[in-house]
Amino acid sequence: MLPMTLRRTVDGDATVVTIEGSLDAMTAPQIRPLIDELASDGVRRVVIDLASLRLVDSSGVGVIVSLFKRLRARDGELRIRGLSGQPLAIFKLLNLDRVFDLEPARH
Amino acid sequence: MKRQVAASIEQRGEVLAWARGVCGRAACARALAGLGPPGDDLIDHLATAVGEAFNNAVLHAYRGRAPGVVELVADVSARRVEVSVVDHGTPFDPTRVPPPNLEDLPESGMGLYLMRRLVDELRYEAGPPNVIVLTKLM
Numbered sequence: 462m463l464p465m466t467l468r469r470t471v472d473g474d475a476t477v478v479t480i481e482g483s484l485d486a487m488t489a490p491q492i493r494p495l496i497d498e499l500a501s502d503g504v505r506r507v508v509i510d511l512a513s514l515r516l517v518d519s520s521g522v523g524v525i526v527s528l529f530k531r532l533r534a535r536d537g538e539l540r541i542r543g544l545s546g547q548p549l550a551i552f553k554l555l556n557l558d559r560v561f562d563l564e565p566a567r568h
Numbered sequence: 569m570k571r572q573v574a575a576s577i578e579q580r581g582e583v584l585a586w587a588r589g590v591c592g593r594a595a596c597a598r599a600l601a602g603l604g605p606p607g608d609d610l611i612d613h614l615a616t617a618v619g620e621a622f623n624n625a626v627l628h629a630y631r632g633r634a635p636g637v638v639e640l641v642a643d644v645s646a647r648r649v650e651v652s653v654v655d656h657g658t659p660f661d662p663t664r665v666p667p668p669n670l671e672d673l674p675e676s677g678m679g680l681y682l683m684r685r686l687v688d689e690l691r692y693e694a695g696p697p698n699v700i701v702l703t704k705l706m
Contacts, residue, residue, distance in 0.1 A: 546612070
């Protein structure tokens with residue numbers, strides 16, 4: 462079973478959320494408290510670093526979309542960093558590569 | 569190839585590992601037939617679709633019911649992989665599930681849509697048992 466690790470850091474005026482491993486029906490619920498925390502902290506600029514995300518399913522996509530919509534409601538901004546492989550393919554199937562600001566991974 | 573797992577989301581990893589094994593069997597079948605390897609997307613597409621079907625069985629078919637099992641059955645040939653995901657829960661009618669409106673940025677209800685996009689043919693047989701058959705051509 463591919464686990465998920467989650468990290469929250471700060472980069473300038475942006476909060477970086479790094480998600481590694483698999484974001485799916487089993488692990489996606491673990492993201493919800495963080496999304497609530499970002500909302501209660503008034504965070505408006507978020508970068509989700511997915512460079513080490515290997516697998517995503519529709520549940521995983523759903524939590525990212527949920528974060529995006531909550532940020533958008535506060536005139537916030539969400540960028541997705543390092544999307545590749547299977548996760549990128551799934552985002553493209555759902556037309557989310559046209560919705561989210563995608564940026565390459567940082568090395 | 570057959571496998572039976574508990575209808576628990578914690579079994580997702582086992583299901584995906586099994587699906588990858590099916591793809592390995594498909595690669596062998598093609599090699600034995602003197603054909604080149606399957607496309608790079610076979611593993612990702614088939615495993616993801618099987619994972620979504622499993623999610624649906626656990627989260628929808630068995631919702632409100634006693635814990636059950638999900639059976640996985642694969643039929644592999646040199647040009648085709650067919651995976652059946654079998655549950656003994658509540659059946660549904662996939663023809664009554666509208667496709668998600670992607671412009672509305674849905675947060676749920678995308679599993680069946682993804683399955684249809686990831687495989688070449690999707691068939692559902694309401695039971696019991698209920699069987700969703702995913703076919704990927706190579």
